[in-house]
Amino acid sequence: MADRFRLTLAQLNPTMGDLKGNAALARKAWAEGRAAGANLVALPEMFITGYNTQDLVMKPAFQADAIAEIEALARDCADGPALAIGGPALEGVELYNAYYILQSGRIAARVFKHHLPNETVFDEKRIYASGDVTGPYAVDGLRIGSPICEDSWFEDVAETLAETGAEILLVPNGSPYYHSKVSYRHQLMVARVVETGLPLIYLNLVGGQDDQVFDGGTFALNPGGELALQMPLMQEDIAHLDLIRTDGGWRFEKGDLAPIPETTEQDYHAMVLALRDYLRKTGFSKVLLGLSGGIDSALVATVAADALGADNLRCVMLPSEYTSDASLEDARALAENLGCRYDFVPIAQGRQAITDTLAPLFDGTKPDVTEENIQSRLRGLLLMAISNKFGEMLLTTGNKSEVAVGYATIYGDMSGGYNPLKDMYKTRVFETCRWRNANHRDWMEGPAGQVIPQRIIDRPPSAELAPDQRDEDSLPPYEVLDGILDILVDRDGSIADCVAAGYDRADAKRVEHLLYISEYKRFQSAPGTRLSKRAFWLDRRYPIVNRWRDDSGN
Numbered sequence: 001m002a003d004r005f006r007l008t009l010a011q012l013n014p015t016m017g018d019l020k021g022n023a024a025l026a027r028k029a030w031a032e033g034r035a036a037g038a039n040l041v042a043l044p045e046m047f048i049t050g051y052n053t054q055d056l057v058m059k060p061a062f063q064a065d066a067i068a069e070i071e072a073l074a075r076d077c078a079d080g081p082a083l084a085i086g087g088p089a090l091e092g093v094e095l096y097n098a099y100y101i102l103q104s105g106r107i108a109a110r111v112f113k114h115h116l117p118n119e120t121v122f123d124e125k126r127i128y129a130s131g132d133v134t135g136p137y138a139v140d141g142l143r144i145g146s147p148i149c150e151d152s153w154f155e156d157v158a159e160t161l162a163e164t165g166a167e168i169l170l171v172p173n174g175s176p177y178y179h180s181k182v183s184y185r186h187q188l189m190v191a192r193v194v195e196t197g198l199p200l201i202y203l204n205l206v207g208g209q210d211d212q213v214f215d216g217g218t219f220a221l222n223p224g225g226e227l228a229l230q231m232p233l234m235q236e237d238i239a240h241l242d243l244i245r246t247d248g249g250w251r252f253e254k255g256d257l258a259p260i261p262e263t264t265e266q267d268y269h270a271m272v273l274a275l276r277d278y279l280r281k282t283g284f285s286k287v288l289l290g291l292s293g294g295i296d297s298a299l300v301a302t303v304a305a306d307a308l309g310a311d312n313l314r315c316v317m318l319p320s321e322y323t324s325d326a327s328l329e330d331a332r333a334l335a336e337n338l339g340c341r342y343d344f345v346p347i348a349q350g351r352q353a354i355t356d357t358l359a360p361l362f363d364g365t366k367p368d369v370t371e372e373n374i375q376s377r378l379r380g381l382l383l384m385a386i387s388n389k390f391g392e393m394l395l396t397t398g399n400k401s402e403v404a405v406g407y408a409t410i411y412g413d414m415s416g417g418y419n420p421l422k423d424m425y426k427t428r429v430f431e432t433c434r435w436r437n438a439n440h441r442d443w444m445e446g447p448a449g450q451v452i453p454q455r456i457i458d459r460p461p462s463a464e465l466a467p468d469q470r471d472e473d474s475l476p477p478y479e480v481l482d483g484i485l486d487i488l489v490d491r492d493g494s495i496a497d498c499v500a501a502g503y504d505r506a507d508a509k510r511v512e513h514l515l516y517i518s519e520y521k522r523f524q525s526a527p528g529t530r531l532s533k534r535a536f537w538l539d540r541r542y543p544i545v546n547r548w549r550d551d552s553g554n
Contacts, residue, residue: 003245005142007170008033008041008081009229011216011237013207015281016050017062019069023048026073026085029238034080036240039140041083044172044205045149046097048073048087051174051205052212058127063088063095070100071107078105082139086148086172094129099146099172101137109137113148114157121176121212121530121538124150133157135164142167142243142250145198149173152202153188155195162196167250168243169193169200177215177270178533179263182233185217190225197223199243199252206236208277211422211530211537213270217260220252229255234269235443264435267428267531268303269443271420274529276307278418279393286392288314290383290413291335291342293327294461296397296421298334298452299433303420304395305338305446313340314392318347318379330453337451343386347378354378376412384415393417396526401426401478403525403536404485405511406518414525422528423535425482426461433457476507484511490534496552505553512550519544 010029014022026043033041045051049066056062070087077083082103089098089110097113112131116124133156136143145161145168152158152171161169169192175185185202193200199222206216213234220229220241229252231237242253261269279285287304291297297315304313315335319328335342354374362370387394396416398408400423408414421429433452440448460472475481484503487493488511498508522536523544534540 002141005040005140005243005250006036006038007201007241007243008036008038009201009203009218009231009239009241010041010043011204011206011218011231011239012043012047013214013236013277014047014050014205015207016053016209017056018050019048019065022050023069023073026083027076030077030080030083032238033240038081038240039142040144041081042170042172042201042203043083043085044203045086045099045174046088047085047172047205050209051086051214052121052176052209053127054123055127057088057095063090070102074100074102074106077102082108084146084170084172086174091129095127096131097124097128097148098131099148101139103139111137111146111148113151115150115154117150120533123538133160136161136166144168144170146170146172147192149175152192155192158192158196158198162198166196166198169196169198171200171202173202173204174214175204176212176530177266178535179267179531182215182217182260182266186219186227189219189221193221193223193225197249199223199228199250201229201241206234208274208281208529210278211274211527211535213274213529215266215270220255222251223249227257228252230257230260232258233260233266234273264428264432265439265441267424268432268436269441270531271303271424271529272307272444275303275395275418275420278527279308282393284391284393284417286312286314286390287395288316288383288386288390288392289395289397289416290379291315291317291331292397293317293323293329293331293334293456294459295429295433295452295456296399296402296426298330298456299429299436300395300397300420301334301338301340302433302436302446302451305340305451306444309445310339310447313338314343314386314390315340316343316345316383316386318345318382320347320351320375322375326455326459330456330459333453334451334456337449337453338446345382347375347382350378350382351375373409373412376409378412380409380412380415395419397421398525399426399429400424400536401475401481401485403522404489404518405475405481405514406521407475408521410521410524414521416526419526419528422525423531425485426478427482430457476511480507481511484508485515488512488515489540490532492534494552495550499553508553509549516542516546516549519546
């Protein structure tokens with residue numbers, strides 16, 4: 001038996017439903033592994049279909065097509081290393097999340113996922129059957145155990161594989177990003193290594209899929225938990241990793257150790273990758289947005305420039321009589337700093353026409369938020385017209401604080417196809433702008449330097465829909481609002497928890513009320529990059545009609 005075994009690890013970016021395109025990526029990785037002398041080329045969980053498939057994989061025709069592509073891969077990759085790839089499998093009438101081992105022109109083995117995640121964005125218990133825990137499979141004499149993603153988060157599957165003769169653990173994953181998850185994965189996998197005494201590879205998908213971002217970050221651990229390989233976050237990569245047999249068992253030779261950025265950079269990179277992939281995978285190449293001179297649209301414009309390049313970004317200023325000179329100056333300065341197209345479309349004439357049209361109906365009433373919202377909805381109409389005319393996807397710019405409490409106008413500034421900031425609280429928007437001004441990376445397509453004018457960061461936030469308006473006229477200060485929302489949304493806490501944390505009960509009750517009555521807006525809102533475990537959409541599913549309120553904290 002050989003004392004060396006080479007693995008080629010393909011941390012690649014599949015496209016949901018592009019079975020032939022994903023198979024082509026697998027063939028390319030396999031060819032690279034064959035050229036490098038690999039024994040096994042490994043791809044992540046559900047790679048042939050893309051992930052998270054949701055109900056798409058329940059269609060029998062889709063299942064049949066996916067399995068046919070895997071069978072074709074087995075035939076095409078007969079003369080060379082084994083190929084491991086995730087995909088759906090049928091056993092009788094049951095559907096499984098499976099890991100296929102293709103060797104010598106056939107499907108040599110299949111592993112079925114045992115633990116099915118049923119939290120946050122996952123709903124696998126209604127889609128897949130739970131597979132039995134089985135022993136390892138063999139490739140060129142090496143016995144390999146493959147707990148599939150969630151299976152590695154529990155002790156039992158890895159321990160059973162070790163007890164039945166596995167010599168290494170290869171864990172294929174479709175694990176989406178949220179901040180702090182990278183270190184959490186490392187901790188869990190170190191636990192599996194310590195429990196089993198086996199070297200372990202954590203192989204993850206990379207790329208955006210709707211709101212989710214698969215962040216890659218593939219790594220390998222030697223017995224004892226020593227890090228032998230760390231692949232980069234948020235980027236495609238292929239690595240060749242050698243196993244060496246020693247007197248104490250198999251060990252990985254030391255490979256490259258990519259740096260792990262801090263959380264602000266991870267979140268920013270996730271937004272860039274998510275937007276880039278959302279556009280590429282849906283067929284768009286250009287975007288536009290309404291540039292108000294405020295901080296949210298400034299950050300979205302910068303993310304878009306970094307994702308697509310300034311040549312593919314259009315920023316549109318749509319001023320009213322309430323738009324300040326500072327906003328006009330700062331919006332133009334930002335567009336010039338980014339190097340993108342800047343259009344100036346005043347709304348005063350259109351607003352007056354709408355006001356005149358409604359005047360007979362509104363006669364005898366006092367101006368209120370209705371008139372403010374007409375401005376926002378007129379801007380939305382004009383931006384959507386530009387989007388339709390030029391085939392550019394409109395980006396919306398509401399941050400998580402605003403999305404949470406409904407501080408946005410439905411059919412107005414909520415109009416658009418994607419929202420990079422949807423899961424980023426306002427206080428973190430400020431932090432992120434400061435970080436981007438001070439940092440530039442090779443994965444950014446926008447310019448380096450202080451692209452966001454400092455005055456945009458320093459000025460008090462305002463919707464500028466009325467004279468001298470500020471956000472704090474309608475909302476608690478963002479430090480207070482975000483702290484309460486973190487408790488109520490991200491930690492699923494109570495009003496009593498807010499009071500215990502030092503917040504005023506009246507503020508907490510007001511925020512809770514706004515949170516619940518805004519559910520109908522979120523139901524109709526654009527998708528946006530998921531950065532936390534409690535993003536609005538699949539992570540947090542609340543009824544629109546809901547009379548319950550929390551009376552704790554008295």
